Amino acid sequence: MIKNAFKASFIKRIIALIFIFNVIFVALFVGMTFIITKSNISGDVNSVMVNSSESASDAVMEYISGMSDRLRILAISSDTAKLLANPDTADSTPVFEDMDKLKSSYGGPAAIWCVSEKNGGYFADGGVSGTIFTEDYEWFADAERSSLDSPMVYVINDAYKRFVECDSQVILVMPVRLNGEFVGCAGIEFPAKMLSENISRRIYTEGVYSAVLDQSNNVLCGPEDDERIKELTGNAADGLSSLAADISATGTIVEFKSGKTTSYAMCQVSCGGLRVLTVFDGKVADGSFTKMYSQQIIILACLFVLELIATLNVIRHEAKDIPEISNSIAEISAGNYNFRINSSSENEIGLIAKSVDDLAQTLQDKNAVIDDYMTLDPTTGLQNRYKLYEYIEDLMVSRDESRKRFALLFIDIDNFKWITETLGHRHGDEFLKIFGQRLKAVVPRVFRFSGDEFVILADFNDDFGIIDELIRNLRSEFIEPVEILNDKLYVQFSVGISIYPDDDTNPDMLLRDADIAMSRAKEKGKGRTSYYNASLHQTVLSKATIAQKLNKALENNEMFLNFQPIISVQNGDIHGFEVLVRWESEELGSVPPFTFVQIAEETGAIVEIGTWIFETGCRFLKRMNEINPDIIMSINVSPVQLKRKDFIDKVRRTINVFQVNPANIQIEITETSLVEFIDGNNDTIQKLADMGIALALDDFGTGYSSFGYLKDMPIKTLKVDKSFVDEICSKHKDYQITGSIIDMVKNLGIKTVVEGVESIEQYNILAEMKCDYIQGFLMSKPLNASDAMEFVETYEELHKPSRRSLEENSQKLAVERLEREKHRAEQA
Numbered sequence: 001m002i003k004n005a006f007k008a009s010f011i012k013r014i015i016a017l018i019f020i021f022n023v024i025f026v027a028l029f030v031g032m033t034f035i036i037t038k039s040n041i042s043g044d045v046n047s048v049m050v051n052s053s054e055s056a057s058d059a060v061m062e063y064i065s066g067m068s069d070r071l072r073i074l075a076i077s078s079d080t081a082k083l084l085a086n087p088d089t090a091d092s093t094p095v096f097e098d099m100d101k102l103k104s105s106y107g108g109p110a111a112i113w114c115v116s117e118k119n120g121g122y123f124a125d126g127g128v129s130g131t132i133f134t135e136d137y138e139w140f141a142d143a144e145r146s147s148l149d150s151p152m153v154y155v156i157n158d159a160y161k162r163f164v165e166c167d168s169q170v171i172l173v174m175p176v177r178l179n180g181e182f183v184g185c186a187g188i189e190f191p192a193k194m195l196s197e198n199i200s201r202r203i204y205t206e207g208v209y210s211a212v213l214d215q216s217n218n219v220l221c222g223p224e225d226d227e228r229i230k231e232l233t234g235n236a237a238d239g240l241s242s243l244a245a246d247i248s249a250t251g252t253i254v255e256f257k258s259g260k261t262t263s264y265a266m267c268q269v270s271c272g273g274l275r276v277l278t279v280f281d282g283k284v285a286d287g288s289f290t291k292m293y294s295q296q297i298i299i300l301a302c303l304f305v306l307e308l309i310a311t312l313n314v315i316r317h318e319a320k321d322i323p324e325i326s327n328s329i330a331e332i333s334a335g336n337y338n339f340r341i342n343s344s345s346e347n348e349i350g351l352i353a354k355s356v357d358d359l360a361q362t363l364q365d366k367n368a369v370i371d372d373y374m375t376l377d378p379t380t381g382l383q384n385r386y387k388l389y390e391y392i393e394d395l396m397v398s399r400d401e402s403r404k405r406f407a408l409l410f411i412d413i414d415n416f417k418w419i420t421e422t423l424g425h426r427h428g429d430e431f432l433k434i435f436g437q438r439l440k441a442v443v444p445r446v447f448r449f450s451g452d453e454f455v456i457l458a459d460f461n462d463d464f465g466i467i468d469e470l471i472r473n474l475r476s477e478f479i480e481p482v483e484i485l486n487d488k489l490y491v492q493f494s495v496g497i498s499i500y501p502d503d504d505t506n507p508d509m510l511l512r513d514a515d516i517a518m519s520r521a522k523e524k525g526k527g528r529t530s531y532y533n534a535s536l537h538q539t540v541l542s543k544a545t546i547a548q549k550l551n552k553a554l555e556n557n558e559m560f561l562n563f564q565p566i567i568s569v570q571n572g573d574i575h576g577f578e579v580l581v582r583w584e585s586e587e588l589g590s591v592p593p594f595t596f597v598q599i600a601e602e603t604g605a606i607v608e609i610g611t612w613i614f615e616t617g618c619r620f621l622k623r624m625n626e627i628n629p630d631i632i633m634s635i636n637v638s639p640v641q642l643k644r645k646d647f648i649d650k651v652r653r654t655i656n657v658f659q660v661n662p663a664n665i666q667i668e669i670t671e672t673s674l675v676e677f678i679d680g681n682n683d684t685i686q687k688l689a690d691m692g693i694a695l696a697l698d699d700f701g702t703g704y705s706s707f708g709y710l711k712d713m714p715i716k717t718l719k720v721d722k723s724f725v726d727e728i729c730s731k732h733k734d735y736q737i738t739g740s741i742i743d744m745v746k747n748l749g750i751k752t753v754v755e756g757v758e759s760i761e762q763y764n765i766l767a768e769m770k771c772d773y774i775q776g777f778l779m780s781k782p783l784n785a786s787d788a789m790e791f792v793e794t795y796e797e798l799h800k801p802s803r804r805s806l807e808e809n810s811q812k813l814a815v816e817r818l819e820r821e822k823h824r825a826e827q828a
Contacts (some may be wrong), residue, residue, distance in 0.1 A: 018311050026304055029335020031659040045280060049266050052203050053278040056210040057268035058103045059202040064271040067109060067172055067188050068151040070102045074114065075174040075186040076149075083124065084116035084176050084184035087504045092124060098466040099125070102188075104265060109190040111460040114176065115140060116184040125164050131199055143175045150174065155192075155214040162189055169220055170195075192220035199276075207281035215273045217244045222277070224617050232258045234277060244277045251789050256283065267424075317674035321481050345726035377448040379429045380436035395457060396500065407467050409456040410496040410514035411439070411474075416452035419489065427484050434484075435491065438477045443470060455511070467482060471495060472528055492527035494518055503532050540767050546596055550605045552611055561616055562782035563793065566634065566775045572801050574792065575631030576666070577624075580611070580782050600817040601640050612651055618658045618665070620785060625664060627792050634666040634696060642669070642684050652691070662692035666717060670698050681816055689714035696753070700741070710748055718745050722756025729761045742769045759819075778809050 074080055099112050113125035121134035134140040134201040139154050146152065151172040156162050162171065168189035174183045174394040193741050195212045203210060209229050211222025219240050223229045233239025238733075247254055247267045255262050263282035268370045270276050377384040383391075395406050413419075413435065420428035436454060446455040474495075481488035496518025498504065503513045513532040521530035563577040583591045600606040614635055621633040641647050655662055667688060689695060696717035697710070710718070724738045742752050752764055755778030766774055779801060783791055791799055 016606075019308070022304060022308060026300065029300055029579045042066045045264060046253060048205055048208065049264055049278065049280050051279070052205055052208045052210070053251075053266040053268050053276065055202040056199045057270045057277050059199045060212060060270040060274060060276055063195055064153065064170075064172070064197040064274075067190060067272075068174075069113075070105055070109075071151050071172050071174050071186055071188045074098055074102060074112065074157050075151075075176050078178075079576065080114055080186060081176050081178035081183055084114060084118070084122070085178045087116050087122040087124075088127075089119055092129065094644060095124060103323060109188045111162075111164040111189040112187070113164055114184060114186040114528065118181070118184075121514065122184075123189070139173045139187075140185060143173050146175055148175075149177070151188075153274065155218075155220060155274075156189075157214075160285065164189060169298070196221035196223075197380045202451055207283070209276045209279045211240050211243050211244075211279075212270075213241065213275045213277060215275070217241045217275065229279065230282060232281065237645065240277060240279075243279070244275055247277075258615070296402070315570075323449050377436075380433045380448050382436045382446055382448045382454075385447060385455075386448050388449065388457075389507050391445060391447075391457055392510065394509075396458075396505070397500075401460055404461050404519075404743070405502070406460045406500050407460060408448070408498045408500070408510050408514045409458065409467075409471070410498075410511070410518045411454040411456065412494050412518050412712050413452040414492040414494055414522070423484055424508075429484060431484055431489070434482050438482075439474060443479050451510075455514075467497065475527070494521040494527065495529040495530065496521055497529065498532040543599060547599050547603050547605075548589060550596060550600055550603065550609075553583055553585065554608065556586070559609070559612070560784070561613065561620075562784055563620070563788040564775060564782040565780045565788075566632075566773050567779045567801065569763075569771050569774055574628070574631060574800075576634055576664075577635040577788060578668070578775060579613060579636065581613055581636075598640070601638055604640065606638045606640050607644060610638055615654050618654050618660050619702075620661050620788070621664060622658045623789065624792050625660065627789075628795075629664075631663075631792065632664045632694070633667050634668055636698065639669065647684060648687050651688070651693070655691075663694070666694040668694050668696045668698040668719070685713060710745060715750055717751045717753055719753045719755055719775075723778075725756050725762055728765055729759070735765070738766075739769045742771050747771065758810070758813045760806050763806060769774055778806060779812055 017093045021529055053475055074095075077095070077098060079091075079098070083090040083092050083095050095114065100116075103109055103112050112123060113123055115132065115134060117134060117140075121129060121132040121140075123132050139152070142152060151174040154171040154173065156169050156171060162168060165199055167193035171187055171189050173185050173187045175182055192212060196210075199210050200384040209223040209226065209232075212220045213222075214220055222240060229240075233243055243256065243265055243571075244267055247258075247265060250267055250269050253264055253266050254262055257263075261282040264280040266278050268276045268278070303553075375387045392408070399406075416428070416431075419431055423431070432448075432452065436446060436448060439454060439456065443456055443458060447455045447457075455471075458467060458470055478491045478493075481490045483489075496514045496516065498509055498510045498513035498517060504510045517530045517532040517576075521528040524530065559581055562580040562582055564580060565577055566575045567573070568575050581593060581597075583593070583596055597606065600609055614637070617633050617635045621631070624631045655665070669685075685695060694716040695714055696719055697715050697723045698719045700718050718741070720738060720741055724734050724741075726734075728734045728738055738754070745752055751772040753773040753775055754771050755775050757763055757766065757774045757778045759778065763774065763778060780791065780799070
């Protein structure tokens with residue numbers, strides 16, 4: 001009985017405390033919700049009022065400005081001035097035609113006219129002319145006195161009355177002058193309701209009303225017929241006028257009472273002193289507040305009830321199911337997590353016993369999870385790389401005469417990046433799981449290595465056909481597409497194979513060999529299989545050696561620049577030089593640029609090398625410009641450099657340091673690289689153009705060859721690839737393509753440079769095609785720094801091409817080509 005009393009008091013005490021805390025929480029939440037909701041609604045009202053008032057004022061100004069623009073066309077017309085200066089003799093037809101055009105244009109003015117001060121007041125309106133007494137119209141005197149040549153706004157009343165009968169309330173008047181002398185004025189009349197219509201197209205917020213008033217607060221147009229505005233102001237027109245008169249400060253929100261509702265109003269001054277009054281219905285704000293606040297209170301009440309019910313059930317459940325106490329806590333403390341406590345105690349000791357029991361269970365579960373994570377991949381459910389190493393080592397130990405070999409198949413999914421970018425990573429994981437299960441349906445020993453890479457181990461002896469058959473079965477499993485999100489994905493994968501013990505006897509080396517073979521399979525195309533071999537390994541080692549030596553090439557002064565002249569076809573002048581990087585390694589010898597540049601881009605070393613090339617090129621450009629200020633320096637830039645955030649800063653800093661003219665710098669980028677910047681957000685190319693640096697598109701014709709980006713990108717020069725020039729004399733197709741390219745880009749204002757010119761015949765054809773510049777051995781081979789400077793200094797005397805020198809160079813180059821071909825034939 002004592003225990004039951006203790007239990008009851010304990011539960012009641014907990015329930016009472018929870019109930020009190022919940023009541024306090026609800027009270028605080030109700031108060032805070034009221035304050036926050038009220039603040040948000042007030043903030044929304046202010047935002048709506050300011051935005052609506054400014055929109056209404058802008059709408060009035062926009063409409064009157066449109067009318068003013070059309071009036072100004074009539075007022076500044078020389079035909080109008082001549083007609084008003086000499087009404088009896090001038091030709092009025094052009095003026096009437098202008099009036100008809102303006103009247104049918106924007107906004108549909110009710111009338112448009114012009115008035116002369118001659119003969120007591122000659123006027124013309126839409127093909128009708130006559131005389132009036134100008135002194136009857138005060139706006140005429142204002143126009144005559146005005147020194148401004150801009151429209152004046154008037155609201156029609158006793159002083160500023162109309163003289164053309166039409167449905168109008170607003171007049172725009174502008175002086176007309178001939179040779180600086182006032183000869184009359186022009187005017188447009190339009191109904192004020194057009195202002196209201198323009199406002200209504202700009203304001204669509206519920207409960208917002210706008211009216212336009214004159215300087216005396218008379219309502220020109222607005223929602224006076226609306227029943228709700230009548231309720232807010234008492235009598236719409238008089239009420240709006242009175243409300244506007246009470247608002248002394250323009251742009252200030254004022255509150256006013258309409259019954260028990262607090263509404264809001266705001267005035268803005270627009271063109272010609274017109275006032276735009278905007279009224280916000282307070283009932284809308286009150287309704288929004290009530291609705292929002294009620295919804296939050298209902299949600300809170302539901303949450304409170306659910307929380308209270310859940311809490312009571314948890315307490316009852318815990319009190320009812322307190323486990324029995326066991327005398328074996330020491331066993332659990334010693335690490336026997338399988339043992340469970342059985343206790344019927346219902347006091348605090350029982351709760352401690354339950355906690356110990358839960359802790360034992362948690363430790364047991366986590367140990368199981370840890371064991372699974374050590375051997376299983378959580379995404380696919382396959383065994384992971386740790387288990388893979390165990391299997392490889394077991395297979396190595398179990399080799400005998402009947403089972404000499406086993407194969408390690410390294411599988412990589414083709415285009416898996418596209419799958420994750422299309423479906424997302426979550427569905428990409430689902431795809432990996434399906435892919436792994438299909439592999440496992442063919443062979444039991446499948447492991448997920450990492451990412452989209454899987455490894456299969458297969459026993460065989462001397463019959464390699466077993467491996468080939470296994471691969472065929474694996475590919476057959478993926479004849480049917482994988483369905484994800486109702487999309488059918490046809491799967492291809494590349495396979496690299498290494499053999500134990502033929503290729504290696506170490507698990508890491510076997511995996512490395514298979515990975516290398518898989519990379520070669522990918523290079524051949526999608527869905528290919530490649531076996532590892534020694535020559536393939538040597539290729540990878542050579543690439544790694546070049547990458548390693550690149551890191552020290554600049555530091556050891558092994559790199560240098562050559563400069564190949566670019567010559568004008570039309571006059572033979574030197575246009576500039578293309579910068580060519582060369583690498584003479586102490587250990588590797590002369591390394592071709594097409595070999596080390598690609599590796600430098602892959603490793604990131606191109607950033608440091610490219611910076612050195614740009615700085616060195618600018619240093620020589622400074623020296624050359626001191627001799628010839630028109631020479632340009634054309635520098636190749638890798639897309640890896642262009643994507644760097646600090647590239648523009650480095651270019652700007654180099655230009656400032658060497659004090660070179662950006663207009664003398666030309667940056668070359670291949671068309672394949674340029675495609676990467678077409679759809680992206682990178683604005684580096686445009687920033688270079690803004691600095692005055694020219695952009696040259698290199699190797700045109702070898703990549704995408706799209707003329708679209710010639711139009712969209714700031715390209716100044718196009719370099720036609722050497723492959724088109726080699727057989728331009730013998731192949732009609734190459735001739736036509738080259739000529740078409742030159743003609744087309746010339747129409748786009750782009751200069752052309754043709755590379756690889758080596759014969760006088762090629763030169764003659766390019767000259768006929770009006771090519772701008774050429775570059776090649778016919779003009780000059782690449783020069784080192786000192787020879788390039790000498791080339792510039794003595795160009796006019798020694799190096800400027802003549803017909804004779806070009807023919808001699810052409811013959812010399814032809815002989816060299818024959819010797820090279822003869823040597824290659826002897827080598828073969």
